[in-house]
Amino acid sequence: xxxxxxxxxxxxxxxxxxxxxxxxxxxxxxxxxxxxxxxxxxxxxxxxxxxxxxxxxxxxxxxxxxxxxxxxxxxxxxxxxxxxxxxxxxxxxxxxxxxxxxxxxxxxxxxxxxxxxxxxxxxxxxxxxxxxxxxxxxxxxxxxxxxxxxxx
Amino acid sequence: xxxxxxxxxxxxxxxxxxxxxxxxxxxxxxxxxxxxxxxxxxxxxxxxxxxxxxxxxxxxxxxxxxxxxxxxxxxxxxxxxxxxxxxxxxxxxxxxxxxxxxxxxxxxxxxxxxxxxxxxxxxxxxxxxxxxxxxxxxxxxxxxxxxxxxxx
Amino acid sequence: xxxxxxxxxxxxxxxxxxxxxxxxxxxxxxxxxxxxxxxxxxxxxxxxxxxxxxxxxxxxxxxxxxxxxxxxxxxxxxxxxxxxxxxxxxxxxxxxxxxxxxxxxxxxxxxxxxxxxxxxxxxxxxxxxxxxxxxxxxxxxxxxxxxxxxxx
Numbered sequence: 001x002x003x004x005x006x007x008x009x010x011x012x013x014x015x016x017x018x019x020x021x022x023x024x025x026x027x028x029x030x031x032x033x034x035x036x037x038x039x040x041x042x043x044x045x046x047x048x049x050x051x052x053x054x055x056x057x058x059x060x061x062x063x064x065x066x067x068x069x070x071x072x073x074x075x076x077x078x079x080x081x082x083x084x085x086x087x088x089x090x091x092x093x094x095x096x097x098x099x100x101x102x103x104x105x106x107x108x109x110x111x112x113x114x115x116x117x118x119x120x121x122x123x124x125x126x127x128x129x130x131x132x133x134x135x136x137x138x139x140x141x142x143x144x145x146x147x148x149x150x151x152x
Numbered sequence: 153x154x155x156x157x158x159x160x161x162x163x164x165x166x167x168x169x170x171x172x173x174x175x176x177x178x179x180x181x182x183x184x185x186x187x188x189x190x191x192x193x194x195x196x197x198x199x200x201x202x203x204x205x206x207x208x209x210x211x212x213x214x215x216x217x218x219x220x221x222x223x224x225x226x227x228x229x230x231x232x233x234x235x236x237x238x239x240x241x242x243x244x245x246x247x248x249x250x251x252x253x254x255x256x257x258x259x260x261x262x263x264x265x266x267x268x269x270x271x272x273x274x275x276x277x278x279x280x281x282x283x284x285x286x287x288x289x290x291x292x293x294x295x296x297x298x299x300x301x302x303x304x
Numbered sequence: 305x306x307x308x309x310x311x312x313x314x315x316x317x318x319x320x321x322x323x324x325x326x327x328x329x330x331x332x333x334x335x336x337x338x339x340x341x342x343x344x345x346x347x348x349x350x351x352x353x354x355x356x357x358x359x360x361x362x363x364x365x366x367x368x369x370x371x372x373x374x375x376x377x378x379x380x381x382x383x384x385x386x387x388x389x390x391x392x393x394x395x396x397x398x399x400x401x402x403x404x405x406x407x408x409x410x411x412x413x414x415x416x417x418x419x420x421x422x423x424x425x426x427x428x429x430x431x432x433x434x435x436x437x438x439x440x441x442x443x444x445x446x447x448x449x450x451x452x453x454x455x456x
Contacts, residue, residue, distance in 0.1 A: 018240035083275045088322035170392035
């Protein structure tokens, strides 16, 4: 690939991830699934709570497939106000069809009154791979936390 | 336009918006007005308070024109410490002269002691259009909130 | 330099700064020093406390040299959870070997229980220069604060 082709792919992947955050936070569920490959893998094991040393998160299942990812995210986000931000991507274009990236991130989740907590704030990194087939899509997503803060 | 010309425009618009945030938060009022077209439209109706269902924000006036925008922003920001951040732009270059974008954003406003509140934190998206005439400038800006949090 | 060469350099510097934040927050001390030139200057004077009007920060020493920077940052960060984010770079490529940028930033520092405070949150801008020698590296870094908030 030429340098120009790589730069175009880098910007396209930035806009793909921007659409991911925007769809999640504005509840744009029609646009959301096409941001993932059919068989995408979504691994946020342990990311939604204070990590518990007694839990082996690697033994928990990941979410597999675009439809299951939509169902999982939509069910979790629908009752909440959510704000997800991404930062400082390190995107590497491996070939015209494959790429990977690390993104810093944070998210704020605000359940309705009477929920299990008042505010969730999480900080961490996404480790992702992408596949190109007409457009770039997220192929695998893994979230690892630096810190989680829950206000009750 | 070539792909390269579009990438240059995308980066130029990112730096335009970066200057917008920097001028606002460092109170760089001399540089600020030239970031907008002469007849720019600045629509932050309802963005500076908890949205009130009884208010029809669409009936409120927008700020029109570079000079009015400067006056409005400078008057609002001068007494405060402000921190505005933009994230995850989705920039579309429509022609050599026109572009549009969505930006995720948040802002923190800290009035001096004795002010109406201690801290304002807002989260949302900017929907913007741009015009090129020697340089890119903001032509229209519309802010829509995901959430507003006011600490008294 | 061609426009394309400048765009490549801009993206490379974004990824350099992304690695800076990631190494700091994930304590990646092996990768960290090579992000700086041998004789880099690291100026965060006054950035780690509420600015005190009686202190002349310009008279305090800066950290000079890659090894001293590593020692300073590693000693400060090792006991903490840290979250550093950069935003909205204004990167200017001056020549094939030199560049400069302004970055908006914020950081959150969380000491272990019993530390001098519970949470530090800082907001400001980095003013940086870069040098290219096989890869881009940070040559000078200066942090200026908009605001610091310390929760005890």
